[in-house]
Amino acid sequence: MISKVIRLLAGGILLFLFNMPQVVDVASAADKLKEAPCEVSEGTNAMQAEQAATRESHVVFGEVVRVDGSTYVVKEKGGKEVSVKTDEKTEQSPIKKGDHISANVDKDNHALWIRGNRGTDRRTEHVSGDCNP
Numbered sequence: 001m002i003s004k005v006i007r008l009l010a011g012g013i014l015l016f017l018f019n020m021p022q023v024v025d026v027a028s029a030a031d032k033l034k035e036a037p038c039e040v041s042e043g044t045n046a047m048q049a050e051q052a053a054t055r056e057s058h059v060v061f062g063e064v065v066r067v068d069g070s071t072y073v074v075k076e077k078g079g080k081e082v083s084v085k086t087d088e089k090t091e092q093s094p095i096k097k098g099d100h101i102s103a104n105v106d107k108d109n110h111a112l113w114i115r116g117n118r119g120t121d122r123r124t125e126h127v128s129g130d131c132n133p
Contacts (some may be wrong), residue, residue, distance in 0.1 A: 057112060060084060060103045067097055072114070074101060085110045 060082050066073040072084045072095060084103045086092060091113040095101055103114040 057104050057106045060101075060105055060109075061117075062101065064095060064097050064099045064101055067095070072101070072103075072111075074103070083109055084114060086114060090114060 060074055060076065062074040062076040062082070064072050065075045065081065070086045072086070074082050074084055076082060084105055085108070087110070090111045092111070093115055095114060095116055100117040101114055102117055104112045106112065
C-alpha cells in the first residue's frame with residue numbers, strides 16, 4: 001500500500017516536472033506580446049479601427065463616365081456625378097469607362113475599395129444562330 005502511494009507521488013512529481021517547461025514557454029510568449037505593440041492607436045484594437053473607418057464611409061453605385069488618372073467620375077442612378085479618388089491603399093479590380101461599379105468611400109470621396117459590378121443576366125447571349133429569343 002505504501003509503495004503504491006510512493007509510486008503515485010513520484011509519478012505526479014515527474015509529470016509536473018515534464019510540464020514545467022511548457023508553462024515557462026507560455027509565460028515568455030506572453031511577455032514577448034507585451035513588448036511588441038500594435039500599430040493601432042492606444043485604447044483601440046484592430047477591429048475597432050476597422051469599424052470606425054466603415055462607420056465614416058458610404059457606398060457609391062453607378063457607371064464610370066470618365067477616368068482621370070486615379071480618379072473615377074461615377075454617374076449615380078439619379079444622374080449625379082461623383083468623383084471617387086483612389087491610391088495604392090485602395091483595394092480595386094480593373095475598372096474602365098462604361099463599367100458599373102460599387103465603391104466604399106470616406107467623407108472625402110477617397111475609395112477604401114472599388115469593384116466592378118459584372119452583370120449576370122445572360123438571356124441575350126445565345127450559342128446557336130437558330131435560337132430566337
